[in-house]
Amino acid sequence: xxxxxxxxxxxxxxxxxxxxxxxxxxxxxxxxxxxxxxxxxxxxxxxxxxxxxxxxxxxxxxxxxxxxxxxxxxxxxxxxxxxxxxxxxxxxxxxxxxxxxxxxxxxxxxxxxxxxxxxxxxxxxxxxxxxxxxxxxxxxxxxxxxxxxxxxxxxxxxxxxxxxxxxxxxxxxxxxxxxxxxxxxxxxxxxxxxxxxxxxxxxxxxxxxxxxxxxxxxxxxxxxxxxxxxxxxxxxxxxxxxxxxxxxxxxxxxxxxxxxxxxxxxxxxxxxxxxxxxxxxxxxxxxxxxxxxxxxxxxxxxxxxxxxxxxxxxxxxxxxxxxxxxxxxxxxxxxxxxxxxxxxxxxxxxxxxxxxxxxxxxxxxxxxxxxxxxxxxxxxxxxxxxxxxxxxxxxxxxxxxxxxxxxxxxxxxxx
Numbered sequence: 177x178x179x180x181x182x183x184x185x186x187x188x189x190x191x192x193x194x195x196x197x198x199x200x201x202x203x204x205x206x207x208x209x210x211x212x213x214x215x216x217x218x219x220x221x222x223x224x225x226x227x228x229x230x231x232x233x234x235x236x237x238x239x240x241x242x243x244x245x246x247x248x249x250x251x252x253x254x255x256x257x258x259x260x261x262x263x264x265x266x267x268x269x270x271x272x273x274x275x276x277x278x279x280x281x282x283x284x285x286x287x288x289x290x291x292x293x294x295x296x297x298x299x300x301x302x303x304x305x306x307x308x309x310x311x312x313x314x315x316x317x318x319x320x321x322x323x324x325x326x327x328x329x330x331x332x333x334x335x336x337x338x339x340x341x342x343x344x345x346x347x348x349x350x351x352x353x354x355x356x357x358x359x360x361x362x363x364x365x366x367x368x369x370x371x372x373x374x375x376x377x378x379x380x381x382x383x384x385x386x387x388x389x390x391x392x393x394x395x396x397x398x399x400x401x402x403x404x405x406x407x408x409x410x411x412x413x414x415x416x417x418x419x420x421x422x423x424x425x426x427x428x429x430x431x432x433x434x435x436x437x438x439x440x441x442x443x444x445x446x447x448x449x450x451x452x453x454x455x456x457x458x459x460x461x462x463x464x465x466x467x468x469x470x471x472x473x474x475x476x477x478x479x480x481x482x483x484x485x486x487x488x489x490x491x492x493x494x495x496x497x498x499x500x501x502x503x504x505x506x507x508x509x510x511x512x513x514x515x516x517x518x519x520x521x522x523x524x525x526x527x528x529x530x531x532x533x534x535x536x537x538x539x540x541x542x543x544x545x546x547x548x549x550x551x552x553x554x555x556x557x558x559x560x561x562x563x564x565x566x567x568x569x570x571x572x573x574x575x576x577x578x579x580x581x582x583x584x585x586x587x588x589x590x591x
Contacts, residue, residue, distance in 0.1 A: 199240035199255050199256075199315075199316055199317035200229060200255060200315050200316075200317060200560035200561055201229065201238050201242055201560060202315070202560060202561075202562040202563070204231060204232045204233055205229050205230065205231065205232065205238055205559065205560040206229065206230045206231075206232055206497075206509055206523075206557055206558070206559060206560065207227050207228070207229055207255070207277065207279075207286055207313075207557070207558055207559065207560045207561075208227070208228050208229075208230060208277070208511070208523055208554050208555075208556070208557045209225055209226075209227060209267075209275050209277045209288055209554065209555040209556045209557075210225065210226050210227075210228055210254070210548060210552055210553070210554055210555075211223050211224070211225045211267045211269060211275060211552070211553050211554075211555055212224075212269060212548075212551050212552035212553055213551065213552075214249055214250055214549060214550070214551050214552055215551060216551060217269075217551055218269030218270055218551060218552075218553060219269050219270060220268050220269065220270045220271070220298070220299050220300065220301065220302075221268070221269065221295075221296050221297060221298050221299070221300060222260070222261075222266035222267070222268070222291060222293045222294060222295050222296055222297035222300040223266055223267050223268065223269040223295065223300075224257070224258065224260055224266060224267075224295050225258045225265065225266070225267050225275070225288075225290070225555075226254035226255075226256060226257045226258060227254060227255050227256040227258070227277075227286070227313060227317075228247075228252065228254050228255065229255050229560060230247070230523065230546065231244060232499075232507065232509070232525070234544060235247070235523070235525065235543075235544035235545070235546050237252045237253075239253050239255075240253075240255060240317065247546050249547075249548065249549025249550070249552055250549070255317045256313050256317045256318075256319055258290075258311055258319055259319065259321065260293075260294055260295045261291065261292040261293045261294055261309065261323075262292060262293070262294065263292070263321060263323065264292070264309065264311075264321050265288070265289075265290040265291065265292065265309040265310075265311045265321060266290055266291050266293055266294070266295055266297070266300060267290045267291065267300075267555070268291070268300050268301050268333075269553065271301055271333055272492070272494055272513055272553075272555075273333055273335050273375055273434065273494075274289075274290070274301075274333050274334060274335055274555065275288060275289075275290070275335075275495075275555025275556045276288065276289070276335055276336025276337065276348070276375075276376050276377070276435070276495060276555070276556045277495070277555065277556025277557060277558050278336065278337055278338050278339070278377075278378070278556065278558050279558040279559050279560075279561060280339040280340060280341055280342040280561075281339065281340045281341070281379055281384055282340065282341050282342065283559075283561060283562040284314065284315070284341070284342045284561055284562070284564065285312050285313065285314055285339065285341075285342030285561055286312070286313040286314075286558065286560070286561055287310060287311070287312055287313075287337040287338075287339050287342070287345055288310070288311050288313075288337060288556060289308060289309065289310050289311075289334040289335070289336065289337045289347060290308070290309050290311065290334060291304045291307065291308060291309060291334065292304075292307045292308060292309040292321075292323045292324075293307065301331070301332065301333055302331055303331065304330075304331060304332075304334075305330050305331055306324055306325055306326050306327065306328040306329070306330050306363075307323070307324070307325065308323070308324045308328040308329065308334045309321050309322065309323050309324070310322045310324075310337055310345060310347075312342060312359070313561070314342075314561055315560070315561045315562060315563040316563075322357075322359055322360075322361075323362070324357070324361075324362055324363060324364065325362050325363065326362065326363035326364075327352070327355065327363045327364040327365070327366070328347070328349075328355065328363070328364045329347075329349035329350060329351065329352055329355075330351075332349050332350040332351055332352075333349050333350055334347065334349050335347075335348045335349050335374070335375055335376065336348045336375070336376045336377050336556070337377065338377040338378055338379045338386070338414075339379070340379060340384050340413075340414060342359075343358050343359040344356065344357075344358050344359075344414075344416060345357060345358075345359075346367070346377050346379070346386055346414055347364060347377065348374040348375060348376060348377045348388055349374065350372070350373045350374075351372055351373070352364075352366060352369065352372060353366050353367070353368050353369030353370070353371065353372050353374070354366070354367050354368045354369075354371075354374060354377065354386070354388055354403060354422070355367065356414070356415070356416050365416070365417070365418060366418050367386075367403065367414075367415045367416070367417065367418055367420050368403050368415075368418075368420040368421065368422045370401070370421055370422035370423075371388070371390045371392050371397055371401055371422055371424075372392060373390060373391055373392030373397070374388045374389065374390045374391075374392070374401075375388070375389040375390060375391055375433060375434050375435070376388060376389045376434065376435045376436060376495065378436065378437070378438065379414050380438040380439075380449065380451055381411070381438070381440070381446070381449030381450050381451045382410075382448075382449060382450045383410045383411050383412070383413055383448060383449045383450075384413040384414055385402060385403070385404065385411040385412065385413060385414065385449050386402070386403040386404075386413075386414035386415070387400055387401065387402050387403070387425075387436070387438065388400070388401050388403070388422075389401075389433045389434065389435065389436045389456065390424075390433065391432045391433050391434075397424070398427070398428055398429045398432075398433055399424050399425070399426045399427040399428045399429070399433060399456070400424070400425055400426035400428075400433070400436050400454065400456060400472075401422045401423060401424050401425065402422065402423055402425050403415060403420050403421075403422045404420075404421070404422075404423065405421055405423055406423035406425055406447070407447070408447065409447045409448040410447060410448025410449060411446075411447045411448060411449050425471075425472050426454060426456060426465050426472045428456060428458060428463060432458060432459050433456060433457070433458055434456075434457040434458065434492075434493055434494055434495065435456075435457045435493065435494060435495035435496040435510075436454060436455060436456040436457065436496065437454070437455050437496050437497055437498045437508065438451050438453065438454045438455075439451065439452075439453050439454075439498065439499075439500050439506065440452050440453070440500075441453055441500060441503065441504060441506075441532055442503065443466070443468075443532040443533075444466070444467045444468055444532075445467075446467040446472075451467065452466055452467045452468075452532070453465070453466050453467075453506070453532075454466075454467075454472065455496060455498065455506075455508060455528075457493030457494065457495070457496050457510065457512075458493065459492045459493070460479065460480055460491070460492070460493075461477040461478060461479050461480055461493070462477060462478045462480060462493060462496065462508065462510060462526065462540060463476075463477040464476055464477060464478075464528070464536050466532060466533065468533070475530075475533075475534070475535055475536060476535040476536040476537045477536065477537070478526060478528075478536060478537075478538070478539070478540035479538065479539045479540060480492075480493055480510075480512055480540055481539050481540065482514050483514075483522045483524055483542055483545035483547070484514065484520075484522075484547065491512040491513065491514045491515070491522070492512060492513045492514075492515070493510055493511075493512050494510075494511045494512060494513060494521075494554075494555065495510070495511045495555060495556045495557050496508055496509065496510045496511075496557070497509050497557050497558045497559065499559070504529065504530075504531060504532070505527065505528070505529045506527070506528045506529075507525065507526075507527055508525070508526045508527070508528065509523065509524070509525055509526075509557050510523070510524050510525075510526060510557075511523050511554040511555060511556070511557050512524065513553070520547055520548055520549065520550055520552070520553070521547075521548050521553050521554055522545055522546065522547055522548065522554070523545070523546045523548070523554050523557065524540075524542045524543075524544070524545045524546075525542060525543040525544050525545075526540050526541065526542060526543070527541075527543055
């Protein structure tokens with residue numbers, strides 16, 4: 177249990193705050209987007225999605241009452257069943273780059289992008305125009321839906337969403353660049369078009385700096401980018417206006433890049449952000465990078481293997497999140513697709529206990545694995561949202577002299 181969650185537990189125990197009005201459990205819990213209905217084969221048609229909750233320690237599902245059980249594709253209960261369109265959200269069953277779920281930096285809201293169409297809409301990505309949706313899910317599990325009608329990756333994939341506060345959000349997709357909008361907008365604003373075929377957006381560091389992964393442009397584009405000039409200290413926060421330059425800081429030109437995650441272990445400091453460690457998924461591995469000697473240096477990779485065994489594979493990593501435990505150990509949570517099993521994929525946990533500066537190698541060792549099940553697929557993964565303490569709780573904290581400690585950050589690290 178990290179400091180933030182420990183403080184919430186202490187406040188509840190002494191009566192300064194009541195039980196969290198939440199279906200999500202804020203301690204040691206992951207939220208995962210599952211797409212599919214378990215009956216129909218996954219296709220490019222509009223497909224319903226649900227959010228499930230998993231224990232970081234065991235990989236078991238956690239229901240709304242906090243009970244743990246082994247995941248069963250047909251009977252485990254979702255925390256949130258996302259409403260389909262019109263006015264709601266669906267996903268393509270085959271677009272593995274879509275469904276990038278993320279937790280806002282202030283920990284209040286999960287966000288995911290999709291399509292404002294009914295279940296069963298054929299070729300939902302290619303016929304979507306700008307008719308896209310962002311779903312926002314709070315600690316209680318309730319979802320709200322924001323629909324777009326302009327400048328939102330017309331007839332293209334709506335891949336990921338990142339946010340600082342649950343309202344202002346940044347998006348990735350093909351062709352246009354990185355976009356932003358607040359929760360009341362119906363059109364996106366292009367904040368940077370330096371790279372235009374982008375995968376996953378992420379906001380990291382003490383500066384709330386905007387990063388994204390890209391699969392564009394071969395040797396000139398593939399890798400992780402920062403929306404900034406890669407020389408200013410500190411790096412700027414995520415912008416809300418256009419005309420911003422993006423700079424590639426991590427190069428991985430050998431393969432298609434997907435999800436990434438960044439943190440700070442106190443060994444270095446990338447341009448005032450507090451970040452020094454990054455992980456990037458590609459089609460067969462989880463690559464590690466560290467900021468040292470003024471640049472992001474490769475530190476080897478973990479090869480992804482088929483958790484189910486057998487000849488199927490190699491797996492393709494899709495999305496990743498993580499957390500720093502102590503000063504050095506990193507826990508990573510990855511969703512992956514396995515070649516030859518198109519209607520199944522996995523959620524896995526990988527622990528990296530290597531010291532700063534060391535090289536990782538070999539097959540990834542999975543602490544636990546969860547198979548999505550036939551005719552289901554796991555997409556984005558992140559931690560669950562946390563309810564804000566009641567005002568009386570904050571008063572009590574101030575009296576205890578620790579109010580400053582509960583300034584909420586995405587993780588108990590510089591991430």
